[in-house]
Amino acid sequence: MRFPEVTLRLPDWVERMLVDPERTYPSAEDRMRLAIELSRASIRHGAGGPFGAAIFDRETYKLLAPGVNLAIASGYPVAHAEMVAIMLAQRLVGDLGGERQPPYELVASTEPCAMCLGATASYSGLRYLTCGARSEDAEEIGFDEGTKPAGWVRSLEGRGIGVARGVCRDEATSVLRRYAEEGGEIY
Numbered sequence: 491m492r493f494p495e496v497t498l499r500l501p502d503w504v505e506r507m508l509v510d511p512e513r514t515y516p517s518a519e520d521r522m523r524l525a526i527e528l529s530r531a532s533i534r535h536g537a538g539g540p541f542g543a544a545i546f547d548r549e550t551y552k553l554l555a556p557g558v559n560l561a562i563a564s565g566y567p568v569a570h571a572e573m574v575a576i577m578l579a580q581r582l583v584g585d586l587g588g589e590r591q592p593p594y595e596l597v598a599s600t601e602p603c604a605m606c607l608g609a610t611a612s613y614s615g616l617r618y619l620t621c622g623a624r625s626e627d628a629e630e631i632g633f634d635e636g637t638k639p640a641g642w643v644r645s646l647e648g649r650g651i652g653v654a655r656g657v658c659r660d661e662a663t664s665v666l667r668r669y670a671e672e673g674g675e676i677y
């Protein structure tokens with residue numbers, strides 16, 4: 491094959507942050523704080539954009555898969571935190587929307603961009619999407635969220651995906667601002 495293989499790997503510090511596989515995250519705020527913590531740690535480790543995501547089992551409230559933005563670290567601009575979490579989760583349990591699966595939730599420190607929204611809506615099998623910072627909070631510091639349909643929330647709900655927005659929004663937005671203030675790369 492003259493074309494290369496594509497591999498994505500979480501940085502080791504992500505696993506070091508998540509030492510207890512039995513830990514539960516019962517409230518939306520608990521789950522969001524993990525996504526925000528991942529976004530904050532991404533800045534600290536210079537891994538990439540200030541975005542974190544995580545997929546949770548909404549029956550046990552345990553973490554299935556974390557995601558951090560690997561766009562800069564991996565050289566794949568499509569390696570957004572949400573995409574990384576979705577791909578890891580799919581490797582772990584297969585189709586997230588399969589018949590015998592519990593409902594899975596994607597928690598994203600910032601509302602997904604147009605690409606991640608498409609993946610969430612059509613190719614993930616997720617049943618819930620929970621967002622922290624709003625798209626306009628990311629756009630305010632220069633990130634491009636792409637063109638999303640105006641009625642994207644209703645459209646997801648129409649596909650059976652429950653949406654919650656603005657969970658811990660101030661905390662999530664403060665990470666974005668800090669990244670911009672410290673001169674982080676905006677791409």
Ligand SMILES: [Zn+2]
Pocket residue numbers: 570571572602603604605606607
């Ligand atoms: Zn994205």
